[in-house]
Amino acid sequence: MISFLDLKKINEPYEAAFQEKLKTVLDNGWYILGNELATFEKAFAKYCKTDYCIGVGNGFDALVLIFKGYIQLGKLQKGDEVIVPANTYIASILAILQADLIPVLIEPRLETYNINPDLIQEKITIKTKAILAVHLYGQLAEMDKIKEIASQNNLLIVEDAAQSHGAISTLKPNTYTLKSAVAYSFYPGKNLGALGDGGAITTNDPELAKVLFSLRNYGSEKKYYNDYIGVNSRLDELQAAFLNLKLANLNIDNDKRRVIAKRYLAEIKNDKIVLPVWDFSTNHVFHLFVVRTSNRVDLQEYLSQNNIQTVIHYPVAPHKQKALLDFNNLFFPVTEKIHNEVLSLPISPVLTESEVSFVIEVLNKY
Numbered sequence: 001m002i003s004f005l006d007l008k009k010i011n012e013p014y015e016a017a018f019q020e021k022l023k024t025v026l027d028n029g030w031y032i033l034g035n036e037l038a039t040f041e042k043a044f045a046k047y048c049k050t051d052y053c054i055g056v057g058n059g060f061d062a063l064v065l066i067f068k069g070y071i072q073l074g075k076l077q078k079g080d081e082v083i084v085p086a087n088t089y090i091a092s093i094l095a096i097l098q099a100d101l102i103p104v105l106i107e108p109r110l111e112t113y114n115i116n117p118d119l120i121q122e123k124i125t126i127k128t129k130a131i132l133a134v135h136l137y138g139q140l141a142e143m144d145k146i147k148e149i150a151s152q153n154n155l156l157i158v159e160d161a162a163q164s165h166g167a168i169s170t171l172k173p174n175t176y177t178l179k180s181a182v183a184y185s186f187y188p189g190k191n192l193g194a195l196g197d198g199g200a201i202t203t204n205d206p207e208l209a210k211v212l213f214s215l216r217n218y219g220s221e222k223k224y225y226n227d228y229i230g231v232n233s234r235l236d237e238l239q240a241a242f243l244n245l246k247l248a249n250l251n252i253d254n255d256k257r258r259v260i261a262k263r264y265l266a267e268i269k270n271d272k273i274v275l276p277v278w279d280f281s282t283n284h285v286f287h288l289f290v291v292r293t294s295n296r297v298d299l300q301e302y303l304s305q306n307n308i309q310t311v312i313h314y315p316v317a318p319h320k321q322k323a324l325l326d327f328n329n330l331f332f333p334v335t336e337k338i339h340n341e342v343l344s345l346p347i348s349p350v351l352t353e354s355e356v357s358f359v360i361e362v363l364n365k366y
């Protein structure tokens with residue numbers, strides 16, 4: 001069986017180094033907000049070419065805390081509208097709601113699955129204060145256009161990079177919004193994954209960073225003195241230490257993903273399968289390789305019979321979820337089409353060349 005994502009195999013090479021780190025943390029006897037976290041925050045900020053990194057409990061909290069941080073700074077207010085792609089993992093939308101803000105959903109482009117910037121302007125009202133750009137499946141959203149719309153309308157930019165570690169930092173310098181805030185998840189299956197939950201925020205905004213360091217820790221900078229109504233969302237020492245070991249190989253791992261993606265794009269030749277569009281050579285880290293097909297049940301069954309495991313990201317659009325009843329009557333045909341047709345093929349740094357060849361061969365015979 002070719003598994004969709006073999007996490008055991010991904011983490012195996014680190015076993016000895018993990019054991020050593022476990023011993024270090026045990027010897028130190030310090031488990032929260034210590035040297036390991038500070039070291040990782042410094043390393044990840046450097047990797048992302050940002051001034052600050054704030055380690056938090058998970059990717060969802062990273063998003064929520066960015067919004068809460070801006071509320072604390074007076075840059076957002078409860079009830080403000082936030083532009084967000086309709087086609088995303090629901091966490092992006094739930095984070096906006098969790099911060100008492102209002103998500104305004106925008107259709108994606110069918111070709112890239114990412115938000116269609118041409119549809120943003122018409123949804124902007126006097127209450128619109130931010131755009132949450134999601135770099136879905138590892139591919140950067142069209143940030144030049146998003147940046148332009150944001151600056152014309154005086155909007156904040158927040159980025160959900162939970163699926164795109166390394167995609168931003170490979171861009172040319174100065175092509176990016178200096179003051180945006182970016183949320184990362186280190187959920188085990190992400191391109192940089194912990195052995196449990198984890199997340200981080202990166203930013204170049206010193207005021208926001210200062211508030212975030214406090215908000216994640218009960219709104220407290222000095223122990224038992226609370227400046228804000230904060231939360232408990234800290235990246236713990238062990239996870240930070242493990243992540244630091246894996247960070248060293250992130251670019252190599254992303255390159256391996258791109259090599260597989262290139263092969264899939266060049267060698268899968270089947271009219272029944274629509275391949276994803278990769279428009280720039282550097283901005284995609286292929287967290288997922290997502291194809292479309294009109295009879296997904298059939299294709300998934302066929303692949304499964306050939307011992308190839310696939311996953312659907314995602315079967316139900318956020319606006320069609322029971323949890324978002326108020327959104328259920330909205331109509332997003334492109335988003336719905338994507339949710340009906342997508343299937344994710346195996347892609348990961350540990351997938352072998354012959355496994356990739358086998359997937360291609362089986363798909364071409366379908």
Ligand SMILES: *Cc1c(COP(=O)(O)O)cnc(C)c1O
Binds near residue numbers: 092186
């Ligand atoms: C994984 C993910 C999140 C949430 O991250 P967690 O660490 O699971 O909380 C948010 N947004 C997107 C797009 C994701 O894929």
